[in-house]
Amino acid sequence: MFQRWTEAEWQQKLATPFVQIVFGARQTGKSTLLKELLPNPALRLDFSDPGQRSSFLSAPEQLIGICKAMPMGATPPVIVIDEAQNVPGIFDAVQHLYDGDKTRWRFVLCGSSARKLRVLGTNLLPGRCMVSHLYPLTTAERPCLESEAVHFTPASPLPWAAISSPLNLPLWPAVDLITRLAWGDLPGIVSVEENLRSELLRAYCLVYLAEELRREALVKNWAAFSRFLKLAALESGRVVNYSNIAQQAGVSHPTVKSHYELLEDMFVGFRVPPFSGSTRKGLLSTPRFYFFDLGVRHAAAGLNPSRDTALADAGSVFEQWVGIELWKRLQYQQDGQLSYLRTKDGAEVDYIIEKGGVVTPIEVKWTERPTLSDARHLLIFLKEQGSRAPHGYIICRCAYPMQLHPQITALPWFCL
Numbered sequence: 001m002f003q004r005w006t007e008a009e010w011q012q013k014l015a016t017p018f019v020q021i022v023f024g025a026r027q028t029g030k031s032t033l034l035k036e037l038l039p040n041p042a043l044r045l046d047f048s049d050p051g052q053r054s055s056f057l058s059a060p061e062q063l064i065g066i067c068k069a070m071p072m073g074a075t076p077p078v079i080v081i082d083e084a085q086n087v088p089g090i091f092d093a094v095q096h097l098y099d100g101d102k103t104r105w106r107f108v109l110c111g112s113s114a115r116k117l118r119v120l121g122t123n124l125l126p127g128r129c130m131v132s133h134l135y136p137l138t139t140a141e142r143p144c145l146e147s148e149a150v151h152f153t154p155a156s157p158l159p160w161a162a163i164s165s166p167l168n169l170p171l172w173p174a175v176d177l178i179t180r181l182a183w184g185d186l187p188g189i190v191s192v193e194e195n196l197r198s199e200l201l202r203a204y205c206l207v208y209l210a211e212e213l214r215r216e217a218l219v220k221n222w223a224a225f226s227r228f229l230k231l232a233a234l235e236s237g238r239v240v241n242y243s244n245i246a247q248q249a250g251v252s253h254p255t256v257k258s259h260y261e262l263l264e265d266m267f268v269g270f271r272v273p274p275f276s277g278s279t280r281k282g283l284l285s286t287p288r289f290y291f292f293d294l295g296v297r298h299a300a301a302g303l304n305p306s307r308d309t310a311l312a313d314a315g316s317v318f319e320q321w322v323g324i325e326l327w328k329r330l331q332y333q334q335d336g337q338l339s340y341l342r343t344k345d346g347a348e349v350d351y352i353i354e355k356g357g358v359v360t361p362i363e364v365k366w367t368e369r370p371t372l373s374d375a376r377h378l379l380i381f382l383k384e385q386g387s388r389a390p391h392g393y394i395i396c397r398c399a400y401p402m403q404l405h406p407q408i409t410a411l412p413w414f415c416l
Helices: 007-014 030-037 050-058 062-068 089-100 115-119 145-149 177-183 194-215 222-234 242-249 253-265 294-300 307-312 314-333 372-388
Strands: 019-023 043-046 078-082 106-111 129-133 269-272 288-291 337-342 348-355 358-364 392-396 402-405 408-412
Touching: 007 019, 007 030, 007 129, 030 078, 030 106, 043 050, 050 062, 050 089, 062 089, 089 106, 177 194, 177 294, 177 307, 177 314, 194 294, 222 242, 222 253, 222 288, 222 294, 242 253, 253 269, 253 288, 269 314, 269 337, 288 294, 288 314, 294 307, 294 314, 307 314, 314 337, 314 348, 314 358, 348 372, 358 372, 372 392, 372 402, 372 408
Parallel strands: 019 106, 019 129, 043 078, 078 106, 358 392, 392 408
Antiparallel strands: 269 288, 337 348, 348 358, 402 408
């Protein structure tokens, strides 16, 4: 077990008298971290187990009797329920117990999909719960091998540093950029040998997604969804063209939108909306869509997750990695907005962070030698935004941070 950025926060939340709901895609490490924080729960249920799932689907109220049979002690017994979304009725049982006695038990409900809960209007315990999310590893958890050459900390568009582990766990082994671009940052994948990762990622897409979708009857036409999934993965990081994907996948425009929503509900994708604070004309108004992890993206696209795959389209893959890293940080901080700007004539700012009243534009370049010409769109944006946007950044592969202009800094990716 290695360190996770959320350890201290989760430890504090688990000590409060509220129901804890933990969301995150499969293989992000939810169960592993909870086992470290709660090594000896009074009851642990796993609704990915067909036997347990079937038993509680038919009678979710049995949880009430099980909990009431637990002896009262100096500390409340802890009940951990994994893949809780598979038995929506369990949320009503937990509410009944919690409303009856808010201090007798501690409940932790984990889920890898919110789709069925949302569609069924499942009771998510408003006013009674605290919600947490877990994402693939960030650079604060999985250090950057190349950063060992830089011994100072430059300004960053979104500062992100490792924090102390209350469990005294070590950081994940440091890795280089190409390794991240090839296999992503899912803990369940990067913790195994490199020669096994590609097969595990393909299985993740074929087995996990298929299992989840078929069991919950979330997709009626699996063949059409498979075509959509491959197209969505190939287009990851680009402006979504619903009509084009609908035509190629052989489904309707509304169905494509519904499929994108499904990926978001399963926590395997997210949207980056267009920037709304510009007065320019001819701006695109359609969001970009990203897969939450590059390894999963490669496998879903029908590509072999490998260094060769990453390098075959290095610029695009690198740009996606930066966007995913920024998105994860903002999700954990629960403060700020990530967007992009692009005009119909091709002028573009890859990412824009809005946080605390400050707007920060970011360009991503694969180059090792950035120049001021790489910042031309940033400078136009900074001039347009005035005092709201004091500085812009180019994220690239340069060896050291460099000032290209009083308002522009080129940062190595590992200083992001």
